[in-house]
Amino acid sequence: MKKFEEETIHTEKIYDGKVVKLQVDDVILPNGKKSKRELIKHPGAVGIIPITKDKKIVFVEQYRKPLEKTLVEIPAGKLEAGEKPEITAIRELEEETGYTTNSLQFVASFYTSPGFADEIMHLYITDNIVPLEHEVAGDDDEFVELIELTLQEAIQYVKEQRIHDAKTNYAVLYLQTLERM
Known part of the structure; x- marks a missing residue:
């Protein structure tokens, strides 16, 4: 052993x-x-950092029952059986935001709660998003609202704990690091 x-x-x-x-x-x-x-x-999940042409980050705001509160998060979702993370990322981007992309860049993969769960999150970024021509139906039990923020606004949301989940904090920190390089 x-x-x-x-x-x-x-x-x-x-x-x-x-x-x-x-x-x-x-x-x-x-x-x-x-x-x-x-x-x-857990089958794993993806998160996407979508950036608009005017350099705003597209987030979704949604209610999280386990927390009994609303959070602002990057678009994300669960991998389906046999689905590649890149496909999941595009599907979730389309369902949650109404945008699509043909250009994803892999950022990192990380375990969300390794003390008790095997969920792995694959994080992608795209700065080439375009609105879908036709709306894509999302999950029947998912209600989200889009919010577009500058990086500085996102950092303020982190300080206010409106952004308060690991994947979104990771995404904001990643973008903040890019700005400093």
């Missing part, structure tokens, strides 16, 4: 939902003791 690796000796499936699967694993720790790990299995 590797230095920090835990050996799974039993897995109990708890829930198999539309977005996540929950399980509890019994493990043997590196020191030989037993423990339990509560895990969330």
Whole structure:
């Protein structure tokens, strides 16, 4: 066994939902003791940083039930089975914003909550967005409003915690870093 690796000796499936699967694993720790790990299995997701011709970032504002509040976020969504992240990124951009692009640049991939979930987020950026000619139907249970902000306005939203999720904070920090280089 590797230095920090835990050996799974039993897995109990708890829930198999539309977005996540929950399980509890019994493990043997590196020191030989037993423990339990509560895990969330997730298919992965994408986030997109769409930038308009006049250098504004397109965000969506939406209500987040787990937080019982509204957040301003970059467009994002869950990978469908077998779907490449680039395809998901364009689909989510179209569904959530009414824009499309033929030019995506990969930024990074990162785990969102590695202490209990395996969700990986793939982040893309595009500064070549154009309005769709025809509206694309989004999810029936998703209600969003577009907000276009300058980088400085986005930084202020972070300070005010109107932007308060990891992927969007990452996106704003990434753009802020680009400005300094």
